[in-house]
Amino acid sequence: MTRAKTKKKPPAVKSASPQRSASKKTNANTRKTPVLRGPLAPERVAAILKALDEAYPEAVCALTHRSAWELLVATILSAQCTDVRVNMVTPELFRRFPTPAAMAKASLPELEELIRTTGFFRNKAKSIQGAARKIIAEFGGDVPQTLAELITIPGAARKTANVVLGVSFGKAEGVVVDTHVFRIARRLELAKADTAEKVEQELMKVIPQDRWISFSHQVIHHGRQVCIARNPKCRECNLEQLCRSKDKTWSS
Numbered sequence: 001m002t003r004a005k006t007k008k009k010p011p012a013v014k015s016a017s018p019q020r021s022a023s024k025k026t027n028a029n030t031r032k033t034p035v036l037r038g039p040l041a042p043e044r045v046a047a048i049l050k051a052l053d054e055a056y057p058e059a060v061c062a063l064t065h066r067s068a069w070e071l072l073v074a075t076i077l078s079a080q081c082t083d084v085r086v087n088m089v090t091p092e093l094f095r096r097f098p099t100p101a102a103m104a105k106a107s108l109p110e111l112e113e114l115i116r117t118t119g120f121f122r123n124k125a126k127s128i129q130g131a132a133r134k135i136i137a138e139f140g141g142d143v144p145q146t147l148a149e150l151i152t153i154p155g156a157a158r159k160t161a162n163v164v165l166g167v168s169f170g171k172a173e174g175v176v177v178d179t180h181v182f183r184i185a186r187r188l189e190l191a192k193a194d195t196a197e198k199v200e201q202e203l204m205k206v207i208p209q210d211r212w213i214s215f216s217h218q219v220i221h222h223g224r225q226v227c228i229a230r231n232p233k234c235r236e237c238n239l240e241q242l243c244r245s246k247d248k249t250w251s252s
């Protein structure tokens, strides 16, 4: 009925100002356009989450660890390094220095030697020893359980803090955005920003909070196995029909 009325009165629009006319059109379009359209439509986000669940139902953190402290150290070491490489280094590292107290007193050259193959080993050695000392001095020897506290620890920015909070404490205060999550969030148009911090903020708005932890694990697995940086394996991807990325190598 509304449409029929509008069609019958085109001359009346002549007297309206262009601005008013545009406003009317916008309102009309807003009414007609389904709210759930677009890349961030809840129904599309839900479809992406469902596809990730189907592909990676058991996705967990790939860093070997037995405690929040070990996970914190392993995550610091994983910067610019594969989890596989970190997992080769940490058993001996934690055998030599099993606690923050032991790590706080370690000799820096010995620490450097133990973690040398993870790259940037001088900075990383300083970070993990600094982390140990901070945890002893300010947190009673225990890894803190809030984002605000964790990001004060040397070597631990938001990504590391979110990993520890999610994996060790089951707390979702943010979304882990590593290189895989950053790339795939943008390919799937869940985020547009050009920094990990901003992409995290975008993801926190579109992904339900109870999915923040599993979403990151699943996307990291997807990034390692299928949606790799160069030549993603789109033919094998169960998200393919939801993806309009320019990087696609195959389209159904």
Ligand code: SF4
Binding pocket: 187, 188, 226, 227, 228, 232, 233, 234, 237, 238, 239, 240, 241, 243, 244, 245, 247, 248, 249
């Ligand atoms: S279709 Fe290709 S680019 Fe898109 S998510 Fe899948 S693997 Fe990545």
